Structures are given as C-alpha cells and as structure tokens.
Amino acid sequence: MSNPQAPHNEWPLWEVFVRSKAGLDHKHCGSLHAADAKMALQLAREVYTRRQEGVSLWVVPSSQIVASDPGEKSMYFDPMEDKVYRHPTFYELPDSVNHM
C-alpha cells in the first residue's frame, strides 16, 4: 500500500502487536518498514517473535493510526486528575474475591 507521506523509495511503516499467549490481548511492541501487509507480517515474525514472544501477530499501517495531539494533553487528560471516585476503590471486597 502506498503512503503519500513516506519519502520517495521508502517502504511504509507498520505497527506490530504481539499476543504472548492465548487469552491475553495483543500488545503494541514496536514498528517496522515493509512493502505490503504480507511482508510486514513475515518481518514482524522475524523481528519481534524470535524469542518465543508470541502466538499471534497483528500489523497495522502506522498511517492508519489516529493519535491524540500531544499539544492537547492538558485539555484531554488533566480534568481526570481530581476524580478519584471514578476508581472502584471505595468498596469492601470479600476475602474470597481474587485478582481485583
């Protein structure tokens, strides 16, 4: 796939997500350059799973990721600072409930 923002002759960038074992979520672990999706998947396997890190891979064109603007960080995230009541920490948990 072509990426109009990539410099001439440079392959597009892909983000790599690895699931470390069945049942866990895919986690972002890095990025790589590849000419297309098929190559991106193979190279992700070569670069990011060579030490048995994964059982499943996702690759996503970096250009398809919509990111929040670092300049709007304070507007986006600071209002949450003083709202501790949103954490479910005010409940008494029975002893028999694990993993909370």
Add this chain to the structure above:
Amino acid sequence: MSQQSIKVGDKPELRYLLRIADSCLVLSQRIAEWCGHGPILEEDLALSNMALDLVGQARGLLTRAGELDGQGHDEDQLAFLRDERQYFNPVLMELPRGDFAFTTVRNFAAASWLRLLWQRLQHSSDAEVAAIAGKAVKEAAYHQQHAADWLVRLGDGTEESRRRVEAALAELWPYFNELFISDAVDAAAAASGLGPAWSSLHADWQAAMEEILSEATLAAPKPSRYVPSGHLGIHSEHMGHMLAEMQYLQRAYPGGVW
C-alpha cells in the same frame, strides 16, 4: 598448534545422513554471511534466523551421524574438523552467497527440497532422525514461504530485480540436478527405510518450482546434464575457502568454547 583433521567411515547410512547434515551446515554458513549485509534490517534478521534454524538441523543430524560412525566424534568435531573431501553436501549449498536475488533463488530451491526431505524423514526407520525431521519440517516450510514471496517480488518487480533474478536462475539451474542423484548410498537408505531416495523428491520439487516461477512471471532455464559431485566429497573451488573461514577458530584454538 593446530587441530588435526578427522575422517569419517564409509557406511552408507552415515554418508546419507552427512549429505543432508552438511547441506544444512554449509547453507547455514552461506546464509549467515548476510548478517550485517541484508538489504534491510528486518531481512537481515530473517536471514540470520534462517541460518540458525539450519545450523540447528545440522547439529541434530551430525550428532546422530557421529553415533552411527562410532568413532566418538561429536557434532562440533564433525562440523569443524573434517577436510573438504569429507563433506558430502551438494555443491549448490557451498556456492558464494552472490547478490540477494541469487540467495533468494537458492533459498527457495533448497527450502523446497529440504521440506520434501524432512516430510519423508519424519517416517525414518531411525527414531532420532524422525524426531529431528518433525521439528525441521516446520522450519523448512517457513523458509520456503519466505523465499517464495521474495522470488515473486523480484521476478515480477522492477527491470533490475527481474534481470538479477533471471541471472541467478540461469547460474543456479545446473546445480539443482545434484539434489536428485541416485547411487548406492541413496539406494541403501531407501531400502532400509532410513530416508527417501532423493530421485523420488524430484516431481514434487519440480512442481513447487514451476508454480512459483509462473507466479513470478519467470521461465525455467533449459535443463542441463551437468551433475556436480559434492555428494561424493568432490567440491567446487569455493568450498575450501569457505571452510577456512568456518573452521578457523576450532583449528586455531582446539576445543574452544563460547
């Protein structure tokens, strides 16, 4: 002081295993020469990973070959202390790494061949060989796919990539004949159930090759009658140079370990 060379016996089952073990070992060495020279960082790693898979396959078979030989030689001694004529890999494996197109064509041909071989060796009468094959067949399947994708990209790519892959095909084609030789060693392995006669792999290999060449919009070169003799220990001029580099450490520092 340098390390003395060792010699292996001439039992057919030993020679049969060494032909395959040495193919993996020598091809691994050639692919490993790409380390630090790959066209892109990611492919550099892919080639190194492939070389490590192959050296792992060679280790298993060399260990088994050492047991069959009965002279007490371990995998390291067999890998590093034999002279040129005691290696039995087809010449294809020892040819210099060439450019990336050359490496891609050779890797596809070799991986397709090894995949067929490992598939059959899973049913070897030798339980250890069968176990090694069970692991190796998955590795070879991946190597084949990876090389296939590149072969299609290069063949059906730019003018230059096509020119290079065509040149590689023309240069390598005559060497493929040696992957399907028949002789007494081969016949003994087929008779005892140790492994398949190499000639029995030819039809499937040819089909895999034709399929990918057609996808890559490439034509197979004309058949050649040349049959190299690496499987008999008679190698190309490149083998000695390659071994000099490969064996240097063990020869100069006998028994040296990591």
